[in-house]
Amino acid sequence: MADKAKLSIEWLSGCSGCELGIVDLHEKLLAVLAEVDLVRCPILMDTKDYVPADVGLITGSIRTDHDIESAHKMRKACKTIIAFGTCPVYGGPQGAGYAHTTQELLAGAYVNNPTTNTDNIPDQVPTLLDGNRPLDSEIEVDIYMPGCPPHAAYILEALLSLLRGREPKIGRHNVCYNCDRVMSKTEVTEISRGYAGKLDPKVCFLSQGVLCFGSATLDRCMAPCPKIGVPCFSCGGPSESIILEPQKDVRTEVAMRMAHLTKIPEKDIIKEIELQAKTHFAYAMASPVFREKPTFLLKKWTTPETAA
Amino acid sequence: MARQIKIDPVTRIEGHARVEIDIDDNNQVTNSVFKVMDFRGFETFMRGMQVELMPTFTARICGT
Numbered sequence: 001m002a003d004k005a006k007l008s009i010e011w012l013s014g015c016s017g018c019e020l021g022i023v024d025l026h027e028k029l030l031a032v033l034a035e036v037d038l039v040r041c042p043i044l045m046d047t048k049d050y051v052p053a054d055v056g057l058i059t060g061s062i063r064t065d066h067d068i069e070s071a072h073k074m075r076k077a078c079k080t081i082i083a084f085g086t087c088p089v090y091g092g093p094q095g096a097g098y099a100h101t102t103q104e105l106l107a108g109a110y111v112n113n114p115t116t117n118t119d120n121i122p123d124q125v126p127t128l129l130d131g132n133r134p135l136d137s138e139i140e141v142d143i144y145m146p147g148c149p150p151h152a153a154y155i156l157e158a159l160l161s162l163l164r165g166r167e168p169k170i171g172r173h174n175v176c177y178n179c180d181r182v183m184s185k186t187e188v189t190e191i192s193r194g195y196a197g198k199l200d201p202k203v204c205f206l207s208q209g210v211l212c213f214g215s216a217t218l219d220r221c222m223a224p225c226p227k228i229g230v231p232c233f234s235c236g237g238p239s240e241s242i243i244l245e246p247q248k249d250v251r252t253e254v255a256m257r258m259a260h261l262t263k264i265p266e267k268d269i270i271k272e273i274e275l276q277a278k279t280h281f282a283y284a285m286a287s288p289v290f291r292e293k294p295t296f297l298l299k300k301w302t303t304p305e306t307a308a
Numbered sequence: 309m310a311r312q313i314k315i316d317p318v319t320r321i322e323g324h325a326r327v328e329i330d331i332d333d334n335n336q337v338t339n340s341v342f343k344v345m346d347f348r349g350f351e352t353f354m355r356g357m358q359v360e361l362m363p364t365f366t367a368r369i370c371g372t
Contacts, residue, residue, distance in 0.1 A: 011324075013346060013347075013348055015322075015368050015369060015370050015371055016322045016323065016370065016371050017367075017368065017371050020371055042317060042319045042320075043319075043320065043321070043322060044320065045319065045320070046319045046320065047319075048316070048317060048319065063346075063347070063348060064345070064346075064347070066324070066345060092368070093365060093368045094348040094349065094350075094353070096353040096354070096357070097348065097349045097352075097353045099353060099356075100349070100352055100353055102349075104352060105347075105348075105349030105351075105352045105353065106347070106349070107352075108349065108351045108352030108355075109347070109349060109351040109352065113351060122343075122344075124341075124343060125343055125344070125345050125347070126345055128347060132348070148368070193358070193360060194360050195360045225364070230364065233361055233364060233365075235364075235368075276358055278353070278356055278357055279357040279358045279361055282353075282357075282365075302356075
């Protein structure tokens with residue numbers, strides 16, 4: 001192989017879990033580093049400049065004016081930009097902030113907070129934007145890699161296929177594909193929460209009346225949560241059918257499946273998902289893919305009048 | 309000579325930060341400020357979410 005490709009990493013508003021996701025490659029990381037030179041990675045190196053690179057990997061969402069500036073500097077410096085992780089692709093967990101104004105978020109942290117002694121909102125830091133936004137609201141993105149973080153196997157396949165100029169062999173299944181639980185028909189008549197009572201570890205959450213969003217979520221994780229008893233909460237973003245078909249919607253898809261497996265009426269399930277929308281839609285709420293669907297009415301669902 | 313040392317960004321930490329250190333004519337530090345550049349609002353938007361999802365959700369504050 002000729003010269004090594006240069007890989008530059010930048011983070012915007014995120015948690016650095018995606019950088020840890022890369023470390024999850026363990027010894028396979030050596031195979032990647034044999035083919036790339038890491039030229040910038042703030043969590044690991046002291047390179048402060050936006051040095052020219054072949055591949056620019058951006059984690060985190062656009063939340064501040066500083067994020068906008070960094071995104072544009074990366075786009076200028078890098079030939080290929082990867083939106084790496086659910087934050088740059090769909091906005092990530094901070095998308096739940098969509099249920100509030102930016103002023104409410106700031107006041108909640110700095111003013112109306114029992115553990116904060118001052119009531120000053122910091123003013124010498126980057127300005128917060130009105131909302132949380134995915135990366136492609138600012139710059140052109142070449143490759144989208146959702147996942148919170150993406151599983152190491154997918155990261156490895158994506159990077160190696162990119163370096164070698166071939167199509168990545170990455171499936172477009174939903175989370176159920178890698179989940180071991182069996183969907184079976186039951187006589188369950190009520191929705192229950194994951195912590196209530198004893199659940200069968202071998203049976204699908206939906207069959208047991210517990211909301212799980214794996215069937216409407218893209219598998220970029222290998223289903224670790226349902227394997228250890230935690231229902232899927234869609235951190236990888238919507239499944240392909242929901243992305244591609246405007247009339248498809250997480251709540252109706254999940255409700256339809258759950259109603260089919262149990263004796264719970266579909267409309268009750270839809271109502272429950274709407275009431276808990278802030279939880280269930282958080283990770284992708286910042287993305288127009290979700291938010292601009294005609295069936296997504298978060299503010300209506302979460303106001304007390306409608307909920308009553 | 310009075311001067312300011314500015315480290316922007318601070319690297320090899322988790323998150324975005326800036327450090328500014330003011331030094332006076334006698335080479336004494338007169339002021340030092342550590343600025344955290346990141347804000348997402350977890351304190352507020354987590355209110356009203358399902359409690360059983362908090363272990364997985366709060367993990368996303370820092371490092372999954």
